[in-house]
Amino acid sequence: MDTLGKLELLSQQMALEPAEDADTLRPPATPAPTPDHALREPGPGYSAAEPGRHGRAPCGHSPAELHAAMQAVTQDGGDPAPDLDRKRHSLGVSYAAMPGGKRIALLKTLLTSACERDCYYCPFRARRNFRRATFKPDEMAAVFSQMNRSGAAEGLFLSSGVAGGGVRTQDRLIDTAEILRRRHQFRGYLHLKLMPGAEHDQVLRAMQLADRVSINLEAPNTDRLRRLAPHKVFLEELLQPLQWAHEIRRTQPARTTLFGRWPSLVTQLVVGGAGEDDLEILSTTAHLTQQLRLARVYFSAFHPVPETPLEDLPAENPWREHRLYQASFLLRDYGFELEDMPFTPQGRLPLDADPKLAWARTNLSETPVEVNRAERPALLRVPGLGPKGVDVILAARRHGKLRDLRDLRALGVLADRAAPFILLDGRRPAHQLALF
Numbered sequence: 001m002d003t004l005g006k007l008e009l010l011s012q013q014m015a016l017e018p019a020e021d022a023d024t025l026r027p028p029a030t031p032a033p034t035p036d037h038a039l040r041e042p043g044p045g046y047s048a049a050e051p052g053r054h055g056r057a058p059c060g061h062s063p064a065e066l067h068a069a070m071q072a073v074t075q076d077g078g079d080p081a082p083d084l085d086r087k088r089h090s091l092g093v094s095y096a097a098m099p100g101g102k103r104i105a106l107l108k109t110l111l112t113s114a115c116e117r118d119c120y121y122c123p124f125r126a127r128r129n130f131r132r133a134t135f136k137p138d139e140m141a142a143v144f145s146q147m148n149r150s151g152a153a154e155g156l157f158l159s160s161g162v163a164g165g166g167v168r169t170q171d172r173l174i175d176t177a178e179i180l181r182r183r184h185q186f187r188g189y190l191h192l193k194l195m196p197g198a199e200h201d202q203v204l205r206a207m208q209l210a211d212r213v214s215i216n217l218e219a220p221n222t223d224r225l226r227r228l229a230p231h232k233v234f235l236e237e238l239l240q241p242l243q244w245a246h247e248i249r250r251t252q253p254a255r256t257t258l259f260g261r262w263p264s265l266v267t268q269l270v271v272g273g274a275g276e277d278d279l280e281i282l283s284t285t286a287h288l289t290q291q292l293r294l295a296r297v298y299f300s301a302f303h304p305v306p307e308t309p310l311e312d313l314p315a316e317n318p319w320r321e322h323r324l325y326q327a328s329f330l331l332r333d334y335g336f337e338l339e340d341m342p343f344t345p346q347g348r349l350p351l352d353a354d355p356k357l358a359w360a361r362t363n364l365s366e367t368p369v370e371v372n373r374a375e376r377p378a379l380l381r382v383p384g385l386g387p388k389g390v391d392v393i394l395a396a397r398r399h400g401k402l403r404d405l406r407d408l409r410a411l412g413v414l415a416d417r418a419a420p421f422i423l424l425d426g427r428r429p430a431h432q433l434a435l436f
């Protein structure tokens with residue numbers, strides 16, 4: 001198989017990896033569930049057979065078409081092909097949001113889709129019958145470098161199936177990064193995966209080369225991981241590398257890294273594949289973001305994959321994934337604690353309500369927040385006010401009182417969303433009842 005054929009094959013399998021997606025915070029396309037919905041009930045137009053909620057279905061291009069596509073993409077000085085985005089997409093390039101909001105074209109791919117492990121949810125699991133592809137480190141570095149020079153991809157997210165053990169696989173990922181950085185002088189964005197069981201010095205080397213490193217915990221704790229991936233060891237194989245990475249950032253000088261700064265850390269959890277509740281997921285998320293300083297935790301709503309032990313398990317409702325993202329940002333950026341979350345007796349977040357709004361309805365409806373006097377933490381609790389909006393309000397207060405919703409709108413905050421929960425100069429602002 002040629003290089004571009006391999007890239008296309010690998011791109012078809014990357015839909016289960018939401019890390020770096022620019023649209024993870026966008027609500028699902030399906031209507032929000034009403035309070036009557038069962039927790040697992042899929043919304044209209046949502047079925048287990050769909051490839052993934054972001055619609056990254058295999059494109060069906062033949063390798064010959066891909067050759068033509070890459071030639072168009074890589075022609076020096078040539079006009080970009082009119083359907084450039086579609087061609088890039090077929091090779092595994094999607095848009096990723098960087099810290100600060102910049103969007104880049106990111107090649108998300110694997111060094112190999114061969115894997116000796118047998119995780120129950122995974123399309124790459126050993127013995128599953130599908131066509132696999134493998135790159136050597138210098139081959140991957142060369143094809144990405146070519147795409148980068150042509151403008152087809154600005155950054156690389158590189159993962160791998162486990163072949164020959166986690167340590168050897170990690171070595172090949174690091175080799176690829178070394179070749180890219182040294183031989184090809186690539187200075188753009190690189191997200192490198194850590195393999196289960198990676199050693200301390202490998203974690204250190206990956207961190208010296210990459211802008212971001214991650215290892216997928218997949219489940220919130222040992223018991224749940226056993227139901228998803230019985231041969232992975234939660235503490236030693238998965239959590240330990242993240243703890244090392246945190247320790248390295250905390251104790252070692254960043255001058256040994258390529259850019260003089262340590263990379264960010266992220267992880268990913270499968271949602272709905274192991275009978276876990278949201279309390280378990282968010283407990284682990286709070287630990288990771290607050291104690292280990294992970295930049296974020298990605299959530300991947302479970303989708304059954306044919307020919308896996310979990311193929312008959314229903315797909316998870318994408319609204320659950322969305323509510324978990326909302327809650328995780330409240331924990332990370334808004335000063336919320338786990339006990340503030342509106343958990344049901346079953347430890348689940350209601351699917352029909354934004355968790356911040358649910359908290360405010362219970363806690364602020366009778367005791368609204370005076371916008372002209374409240375401290376930052378109290379303002380952050382108000383729906384419609386985020387960290388940036390609160391900063392703008394605090395700055396505006398130095399110049400005078402905020403007296404009505406027009407003053408807030410002029411500052412660019414979501415005044416109507418905040419209105420039921422605030423006072424402006426001692427008075428509740430007039431607002432229309434929202435039907436949410």
Ligand code: SF4
Nearest residue numbers: 115117119122124125
């Ligand atoms: S180790 Fe990774 S690639 Fe291999 S089966 Fe498990 S999740 Fe899939």
